[in-house]
Amino acid sequence: MSNYDVIIIGGGPAGLTASIYARRRELKVLVIAKAVGGQAALAHEVQNWPGTESTTGLELTQRMKVQAEKWGVEFVSDEVQSVTENSGVFIVKTAQTEYQAAAVILAFGLTPRDLGVPQEKELTGRGVSYCATCDGPLFKNKTVAVIGGGNSASEAAEYLSRLVRQVYLLSDSCNAAADAALVEEVKALKNVQVICGLKVTAVVGSDKVAGLKYNDLQTNEEKELAVDGIFVEIGFSPRTDWIKDTVKLNERKEIITDKVGATSQPGIFAAGDCTDVGFKQMTIAAGEGAKAALSAYKYLAAKKGKVATPDWGVKK
Amino acid sequence: MSEMTFTDANFEAEALKSDQVVLVDFFATWCGPCKMQGPIIEELAKEIGAKAKVGAMDVDANPETAGKYNIMSVPTLIIFKGGEIKSTMMGLQGKEQLKAEIEKYV
Numbered sequence: 001m002s003n004y005d006v007i008i009i010g011g012g013p014a015g016l017t018a019s020i021y022a023r024r025r026e027l028k029v030l031v032i033a034k035a036v037g038g039q040a041a042l043a044h045e046v047q048n049w050p051g052t053e054s055t056t057g058l059e060l061t062q063r064m065k066v067q068a069e070k071w072g073v074e075f076v077s078d079e080v081q082s083v084t085e086n087s088g089v090f091i092v093k094t095a096q097t098e099y100q101a102a103a104v105i106l107a108f109g110l111t112p113r114d115l116g117v118p119q120e121k122e123l124t125g126r127g128v129s130y131c132a133t134c135d136g137p138l139f140k141n142k143t144v145a146v147i148g149g150g151n152s153a154s155e156a157a158e159y160l161s162r163l164v165r166q167v168y169l170l171s172d173s174c175n176a177a178a179d180a181a182l183v184e185e186v187k188a189l190k191n192v193q194v195i196c197g198l199k200v201t202a203v204v205g206s207d208k209v210a211g212l213k214y215n216d217l218q219t220n221e222e223k224e225l226a227v228d229g230i231f232v233e234i235g236f237s238p239r240t241d242w243i244k245d246t247v248k249l250n251e252r253k254e255i256i257t258d259k260v261g262a263t264s265q266p267g268i269f270a271a272g273d274c275t276d277v278g279f280k281q282m283t284i285a286a287g288e289g290a291k292a293a294l295s296a297y298k299y300l301a302a303k304k305g306k307v308a309t310p311d312w313g314v315k316k
Numbered sequence: 317m318s319e320m321t322f323t324d325a326n327f328e329a330e331a332l333k334s335d336q337v338v339l340v341d342f343f344a345t346w347c348g349p350c351k352m353q354g355p356i357i358e359e360l361a362k363e364i365g366a367k368a369k370v371g372a373m374d375v376d377a378n379p380e381t382a383g384k385y386n387i388m389s390v391p392t393l394i395i396f397k398g399g400e401i402k403s404t405m406m407g408l409q410g411k412e413q414l415k416a417e418i419e420k421y422v
Contacts, residue, residue: 034410035352042348058351077356077411096416125389125406134347135389138375208388229388 003100004030006296007092009080010107012038013282014272014289016064018105021293023071027300030074030099032092037061038109039236039273040282049283057282080108083246083268088303090267102303103296106243106255106263106270107289110236110280115147119203120232127209132156132231139229141165145212147200148233149173154182156233157192167192168225172199172217198223203230238274250276261292269296319361320371324380327373332399334369337421339414341372342382342392349408353391356411363411368418397421 006022008015011033022029035041043057052060069075078094083104085091092099112130114120120128129135132146136159144164146157149171157169167189169175174196175183186192202213204224211226240253248256248264254276261269271277271292272285322331322340331338341357343350354372361370375382375390385394385401395403395417402421405414 034408034413035349035356037352041352044348058348077359078413079410094412096412125392126386127388129389131347131349134344134349137344137346138388138390208386 001098001100002030004028004074005101005300006030006103006105006293007032007090007099007101008105008107009033009083009092010038010109010272010274011036011061011065011075012040012107012109012272012285013061013064014109014285014292015105015107016061016068017286017289018107018271018293018296019068019073019289020064020071021290022105022296023068023073025293025297027297029072030076030101031068032076032078032080032094032099033108034077034079036065036075040285043282046282048281060282082242085246085265085267088267102267102300104268105261105289105292105296106247106268106274107272107285107292108239109273109285111239112232113234113237115200115203115232115234117200117202119205123203123205123209126207127205127228128203128230128232130232132159132233135229136160136163136231139164142228143226144168144229144231145170145225145227146231146233147171148235149175149196150177150233150235151179151182152235153233154178154186156231157186158182158189160231161186161189161192164229165191168227169194170198170200170214170225171196195225236273236280240274252276257288257292260295261288262295267299269293269299317361317365317369319358320369322371322373322378322381324378327378327381330369330371331396334396336366337368337402337418338396339368339370339418340394340396341370342375342385342387342390342394343372344375344390347390350391353393353408356409356414360411360414364415364418367422370418395421 005027008031040057041061082093090101143166145168197217198214200214204211255270257275269292271288273280393405
């Protein structure tokens with residue numbers, strides 16, 4: 001089993017910054033992430049990264065990876081399934097293999113929220129989509145529904161209206177969370193119909209999406225709408241269910257951290273958007289990553305210090 | 317083996333009639349997660365060697381094949397063997413995950 005001082009789970013700005021800081025303290029560091037960049041890599045334009053007037057999220061995070069590799073950080077493109085503690089050592093498991101680490105940094109960010117209704121999972125990629133800019137062009141001349149009451153849903157509806165035949169914008173809140181001007185703009189579009197005061201209850205279709213079912217909250221009637229695509233735009237949440245028995249989460253399922261990135265479990269640190277940090281921003285995530293790495297370093301030094309103390313004089 | 321570029325023109329010969337297990341990354345040039353998947357496919361193609369044929373297809377430039385397999389989301393990754401679909405994966409996939417999936421069919 002491969003052995004590391006620190007294993008970092010997640011390859012966005014928090015995880016990559018943590019890896020650079022940890023490696024510069026001469027720790028043996030592994031980053032496990034499906035791909036480098038995380039949500040940040042999907043940002044078309046980044047204009048608030050200090051020292052860089054304008055760049056893309058992909059470019060910026062690729063540069064972070066190159067920098068980390070230069071320092072000797074190792075990378076594995078995989079998905080972690082569990083982290084367990086065994087007498088002071090952490091076992092980090094993926095579907096294929098397992099790794100051992102003296103400390104772990106959780107920095108896996110946020111994942112698009114799902115509706116949690118029947119048939120949604122089965123038809124993801126078969127008409128259910130969480131990325132309007134990715135999959136919108138594949139629905140040319142079709143009928144689609146956008147679900148969500150915030151700006152991202154209204155923006156997706158506007159974008160899709162230019163590609164597809166008909167868009168339904170569905171929400172429970174009547175787009176209360178979106179900018180009023182944006183909502184008015186969307187409502188004025190000929191091929192967009194806004195339907196609100198409803199709750200989507202199921203996705204309909206066998207091998208691909210044929211429609212959706214919703215509950216009209218005013219009349220409590222169950223209704224069905226025929227659509228070819230369903231774009232879910234209801235925000236993001238951290239996917240923390242797999243780690244909930246190991247570290248404490250808040251009511252939003254975010255990992256609770258202290259001021260230096262420590263979690264409720266000694267030896268496990270966390271940084272960035274998957275934590276209860278006040279703002280989900282790239283620069284903040286990077287700073288939090290640095291903090292978590294330095295805390296992990298301190299933790300390991302103290303741990304080693306206790307054991308190695310008697311030999312120090314001899315080695316010198 | 318280096319990464320293969322699949323097209324409508326070569327798909328039958330290079331993918332369906334291939335003796336090897338074939339992994340196709342159906343992508344679009346406009347899609348962010350596809351840009352993250354790209355380098356993973358490139359590395360995978362190199363690492364897997366002669367065991368499998370690994371490559372990508374631009375769905376916009378190759379509507380015939382993308383339409384035939386009803387690609388409704390990008391990236392979609394499909395493993396073919398003997399002209400048949402063995403496995404379909406939706407969304408960004410890690411290199412080790414893809415390797416393990418290919419291993420099932422070689």
